[in-house]
Amino acid sequence: MSAASTKRLRQAIMPWLITVVLLILWEVLTRASGISPLILPPPSAIGQAMLRYHEVLSQNALQTLFTTIIGFGLALATGILIGLAIGASSEIYSGVYPLLVAFNAVPKVALVPLFVLWCGIGSIPAVLTAFMLSFFPIVVNVATGIATIEPEMEDVMRSLGARRDEILVKVGIPRAMPYLFASLKVSITLAFVGSVISETVASNDGIGFVLMGAAARFEVSLVFAGIVIVAVMAVVAYAICEFLEARMAHWAFRARTQ
Amino acid sequence: MAFQNSTLMPWRTTLANVMLPFEIVQPFKRERRQRRAEYTARAERLLDSVGLSGLGRKYPWELSGGMQQRANLCRALIHEPQLLMLDEPFAALDAFTREELWGVMQDLWMRQRFSAVLVTHDLREAVYLADTVYVMSKRPGRIIHERPVPLPRPRTLAGSFEPQFVDIVHELRDKISEARA
Numbered sequence: 001m002s003a004a005s006t007k008r009l010r011q012a013i014m015p016w017l018i019t020v021v022l023l024i025l026w027e028v029l030t031r032a033s034g035i036s037p038l039i040l041p042p043p044s045a046i047g048q049a050m051l052r053y054h055e056v057l058s059q060n061a062l063q064t065l066f067t068t069i070i071g072f073g074l075a076l077a078t079g080i081l082i083g084l085a086i087g088a089s090s091e092i093y094s095g096v097y098p099l100l101v102a103f104n105a106v107p108k109v110a111l112v113p114l115f116v117l118w119c120g121i122g123s124i125p126a127v128l129t130a131f132m133l134s135f136f137p138i139v140v141n142v143a144t145g146i147a148t149i150e151p152e153m154e155d156v157m158r159s160l161g162a163r164r165d166e167i168l169v170k171v172g173i174p175r176a177m178p179y180l181f182a183s184l185k186v187s188i189t190l191a192f193v194g195s196v197i198s199e200t201v202a203s204n205d206g207i208g209f210v211l212m213g214a215a216a217r218f219e220v221s222l223v224f225a226g227i228v229i230v231a232v233m234a235v236v237a238y239a240i241c242e243f244l245e246a247r248m249a250h251w252a253f254r255a256r257t258q
Numbered sequence: 259m260a261f262q263n264s265t266l267m268p269w270r271t272t273l274a275n276v277m278l279p280f281e282i283v284q285p286f287k288r289e290r291r292q293r294r295a296e297y298t299a300r301a302e303r304l305l306d307s308v309g310l311s312g313l314g315r316k317y318p319w320e321l322s323g324g325m326q327q328r329a330n331l332c333r334a335l336i337h338e339p340q341l342l343m344l345d346e347p348f349a350a351l352d353a354f355t356r357e358e359l360w361g362v363m364q365d366l367w368m369r370q371r372f373s374a375v376l377v378t379h380d381l382r383e384a385v386y387l388a389d390t391v392y393v394m395s396k397r398p399g400r401i402i403h404e405r406p407v408p409l410p411r412p413r414t415l416a417g418s419f420e421p422q423f424v425d426i427v428h429e430l431r432d433k434i435s436e437a438r439a
Contacts, residue, residue: 150265152261152263152265153265153267155261155265156261156333157282159343160278160279160282160283160337161282161283161284162282166282170267170278170281170282171267174267174269174270175269177269249269251268251269251317251319252268252269
């Protein structure tokens with residue numbers, strides 16, 4: 001095995017190794033300090049809770065995943081459209097952008113009661129909250145990617161007689177891809193946050209609901225089990241975004257490959 | 259149109275960059291689907307002629323600055339425009355690569371005979387490439403001197419040190435000194 005590939009292997013193992021070491025440390029410290037499992041349960045107890053409640057957890061995890069993906073999908077579609085419009089036209093930019101900033105400044109949790117008022121409790125407020133949280137980064141990034149087209153590149157296109165929509169398709173959109181994928185990694189994580197927040201307040205399904213119920217019954221290891229599951233789902237979704245990014249915008253990472 | 263820095267698109271391969279005009283300029287755009295193979299062959303031939311054989315599948319950022327500028331020229335010429343605008347296309351290159359590309363430029367011109375307006379601060383470049391050199395004043399830019407270059411083609415680098423060539427360079431140099439004074 002060459003020195004380079006050993007190094008790569010070592011780098012791939014490192015995060016797992018550190019996770020295991022931290023878990024062991026957590027286990028040992030909670031046991032040695034005699035801290036109550038009602039405050040901080042050891043990882044082994046969390047693992048047991050996962051096994052014991054695996055049906056409830058997986059069912060509700062699917063619900064959370066479902067609302068998150070739908071909210072994220074909506075954010076993706078509208079985010080790209082509005083981002084394109086804002087990036088392509090300075091009139092739309094100056095008209096809409098301040099509103100978007102104001103919209104983003106609103107604490108989204110404060111909107112959940114409104115959503116409940118309008119749509120009742122359940123999946124819809126969760127989808128809407130996920131959408132609200134993940135929408136803004138996508139818009140801003142897509143708009144930035146398009147608005148920062150090099151003027152020389154536009155000149156080249158115009159000298160060939162390209163129309164505005166052709167410039168947008170051939171230069172703007174490809175150029176915005178790395179920006180888009182950078183925002184997806186932020187957004188997908190925020191979408192999970194949105195779903196879970198909404199579920200804790202206004203749902204009878206989903207991990208957020210499980211968390212609230214478990215906390216009320218002092219089943220702290222179940223609370224942790226729920227948190228771990230959301231974290232794992234968010235990390236996997238992040239990894240998928242990163243994989244897509246490497247496939248679709250590989251040219252933006254030239255420094256890394258050279 | 260070609261600029262000082264090659265404005266190739268980093269998300270396209272060099273070949274796809276060179277073929278960009280086919281996607282925009284008529285009548286190529288209309289016939290692009292039926293005649294794809296023919297257009298690809300044409301782009302590859304052009305890349306060959308500037309010494310980029312086999313590099314079409316590379317991305318621009320995998321090429322050196324000189325190679326990028328060659329590809330840039332190819333893109334500017336592929337659709338055989340009636341007029342080529344070149345804004346200091348070789349200014350960002352080192353002296354040897356620049357002189358090499360004068361040769362490339364001249365070869366392309368000998369084959370295709372397009373009209374070109376080339377802006378440059380390099381007087382040897384101007385005399386090497388141009389049929390007529392126009393000296394412009396500083397702001398507001400006015401043409402203050404017109405100098406035909408009657409030297410025969412193909413011109414060579416060695417020829418650029420011959421007295422007739424050097425005389426023209428000196429004459430232009432003097433005009434510019436006057437303009438700047």
